[in-house]
Amino acid sequence: MAAGLHVGVIGVGRIGAFHVRTLRALSDVSEVTLADADPLQAGRVASEAGTEAVETPEALVEAGVDALVIATATPGHAPLLRLAAEAGLPAFCEKPVALDLAKMDDLVAEVERAGIFVQIGFQRRFDAGYLAARDAVARGTLGTLLVLRAATHDPAPPDEAYVAASGGIFRDLHIHDFDAVRYVSGQEIVEVFADGAVRETPWFERHGDVDTAVATFRLSGGALGILSGARHDALGYDVRLEVFGTADSIAVGIDSRSPIRSVEPSVPHSREPGYQNFLERFEPAYRAELAAFVDAVRNGGESRCTLHEARATLRVALAADRSRIERRPISIEPDPDEEVTSAEALAG
Numbered sequence: 001m002a003a004g005l006h007v008g009v010i011g012v013g014r015i016g017a018f019h020v021r022t023l024r025a026l027s028d029v030s031e032v033t034l035a036d037a038d039p040l041q042a043g044r045v046a047s048e049a050g051t052e053a054v055e056t057p058e059a060l061v062e063a064g065v066d067a068l069v070i071a072t073a074t075p076g077h078a079p080l081l082r083l084a085a086e087a088g089l090p091a092f093c094e095k096p097v098a099l100d101l102a103k104m105d106d107l108v109a110e111v112e113r114a115g116i117f118v119q120i121g122f123q124r125r126f127d128a129g130y131l132a133a134r135d136a137v138a139r140g141t142l143g144t145l146l147v148l149r150a151a152t153h154d155p156a157p158p159d160e161a162y163v164a165a166s167g168g169i170f171r172d173l174h175i176h177d178f179d180a181v182r183y184v185s186g187q188e189i190v191e192v193f194a195d196g197a198v199r200e201t202p203w204f205e206r207h208g209d210v211d212t213a214v215a216t217f218r219l220s221g222g223a224l225g226i227l228s229g230a231r232h233d234a235l236g237y238d239v240r241l242e243v244f245g246t247a248d249s250i251a252v253g254i255d256s257r258s259p260i261r262s263v264e265p266s267v268p269h270s271r272e273p274g275y276q277n278f279l280e281r282f283e284p285a286y287r288a289e290l291a292a293f294v295d296a297v298r299n300g301g302e303s304r305c306t307l308h309e310a311r312a313t314l315r316v317a318l319a320a321d322r323s324r325i326e327r328r329p330i331s332i333e334p335d336p337d338e339e340v341t342s343a344e345a346l347a348g
Contacts, residue, residue, distance in 0.1 A: 004030030005294060008060035010080055011072030012036045012045040015094065015286075018279060019069050020049045022290050028298050035060050037072075061087045067297050069290070070094060074172070075165055078107050085114035092293045094121040096175055096317070097310050099167040104314060108307050119293045119303045120310040122179045126288040129252035133243055134184045142245025145185065145223035150177040153238040153259075155276055157211060157231035160203055168209045169196060170320040174229050178316040179309070180241055184252075187219040188312065193329040194320040200232045215320055235259035236274025237281050 005028060009020050012034050023029045032051045036042035039055065046053035054060055057080055060068065070080045070093040078098045084091035097120060098104040111118055124130045136142055152173055157163065166172035178189060196210030204211045211231040218224055236259030241252040259274030275281040292304055319330040 004028050005066045005298060006031040006033070006064065007067050007069060007294070008032075008057075008063070008065035009034040009069045009071060010036070010057045010060065011070065011076065012042055013071070013073075014279070016069075016071030017045045017049075018283075018286060019071055019290060020045055020051065022287050023069070023294070024049055024051065026291060026294055028294050033060055033063055033065060057083055061089070065089065067091065067294075069293075073162065073165060074099065074167060078103055081107055081118065082110055084118075085111050085116055088114060088116060090117035090293075090297045092119045092121065092290065095179075095310065096167060096171050096314060097307065098314070099171055101311070101314065101318065104307075104311050108311060111307060117297060117303060118307055119289070119296070120305040120307065121289060122176060122183075122305045122310070122313070123282050123285040123289050124176055124180045125183050125285075125305055126292065127252075127282060127285040130180055130184060130241065133241065133250055133252050134186070136248070136250055137184055137186060137243065141248055142243060142250065143247030145219070145221060145243065145245050147244045148181055148185065148219075148223060148225040149227075149240075149242040149244075150181055150225065151228045151238060151240045151253075152177055153228075153230045153233035155233050155236050155259075157201055157204075160207075163204065163209060164207050166209075167317075168207075168321055169211070169213045169229060169231070170194065170215075170324070171314070171317040173231075174213065174215075174227060174320065175313055175317045176239075177227055177229070177241075178320075179305075179313040181217075181219075181225060182309075182313060182316075184241065184243065185219055185221070185223070187221045187223070189217045189225070189316045189332060190220050191218040191329055191331050192216070192316060192319045192323055194227075194323040195327070196324050199230075204231075210324070213324070215323070217316075233259060235261065236276050237278060238274070239278075239281055 023032045034053050042053040068084045068091045194215035196213040198204045199212045201211050213229045215227040238259040239253050256270050256272045319332050323330040
C-alpha cells in the first residue's frame with residue numbers, strides 16, 4: 001500500500017474531534033473524511049481540521065475510505081462495526097462495543113466472518129505508565145502479586161443524556177480499570193463484589209446508576225484487587241493503578257499533576273493543577289493507539305486490543321453490575337465454549 005490511508009471518522013464529539021486531529025498529523029494518513037449526526041458539529045470540525053464532512057456513515061463507505069474510526073456514543077458502536085464488516089473495512093472502535101454479551105457475541109461472529117481487522121479503544125494499553133507496570137509484572141520484578149488497587153474519579157459527571165445510554169458506571173467508567181488490571185497483570189478477573197451509591201447527583205437514580213462505586217475482585221493467579229470510583233472529584237481527573245508484590249510495589253498515575261493532596265507536613269503542596277479531563281491525562285496514549293491502528297492496517301500486524309479482549313472485560317463489568325444489584329459476590333465462569341468442551345470431556 002504505497003499511498004497513505006484515507007480514514008473515515010464517525011462521530012466528532014470531544015474524542016472524535018481529537019481523533020481527527022491525530023489522524024491528520026500522521027504521515028501514513030493522506031486523507032480524513034468525517035461524519036456526525038449533527039451536521040453543524042461535523043462542519044465545524046471539518047473546517048477546523050481542513051478536511052471534508054459527509055452526511056452519513058454510509059457516505060463514508062461510498063467515498064472509498066480505507067478504514068473507519070468509530071467514536072460515536074455507545075449505542076452506535078455495534079451497528080457501525082457491522083457496517084465496517086459488511087464493507088470489508090478495518091475499524092477502530094471506542095469502548096464499550098456493546099452493553100450485553102448477546103449483542104457482543106453476534107458482533108464477534110459477524111466480524112470474524114468478514115475477516116476484518118478491529119482494534120478497540122482501551123487507550124491505557126498505550127500509556128507509558130501502564131506499559132511499564134505490565135513489563136514489571138511480566139519480568140517478575142514485583143515477586144508474587146498480592147494486591148492491585150485501581151481508581152478512576154471524574155471531576156464532574158457527564159450530562160444526563162450520556163449517562164442514560166452509557167450502561168452505568170461499571171460498563172462506562174470502570175471498564176477501563178478492569179481492562180487495565182487484566183492487561184497489566186496478565187490474568188483474568190474471576191470474581192467481583194461491587195457496591196455503589198448516589199452521593200451527589202440525584203438524577204443518576206432515574207437511570208438505575210450511581211455516582212460513586214467500589215469493588216473488590218480476585219485474579220486467576222490468586223491476587224486480590226480493590227477498585228474505587230466517583231463521578232465527582234474536586235481536584236480533577238484522578239486515574240491510578242497501584243500494584244503490590246512481595247518484592248516491590250509500584251504505582252501508575254502518581255505525578256506532579258495527580259489530583260490528590262497529601263496532608264503530611266513533610267510533603268510540599270504541588271503548584272501544578274490537577275488533570276481536568278481524560279484528554280489531558282491520556283493525550284499521548286490516545287495518539288499512540290491511533291498510530292498503532294494505522295500502522296497495523298498499512299503494514300499488517302496484530303490488534304493490540306481485539307474484540308475478544310473487549311468481550312472478556314465486558315464480562316467483568318456485567319458481573320460488577322449484577323453484584324451491585326444483588327449485593328453479593330459474582331463468580332465469572334469460563335466462557336460457554338469452554339464449559340461445553342469440559343462437559344464433553346467429562347461425558348467421554
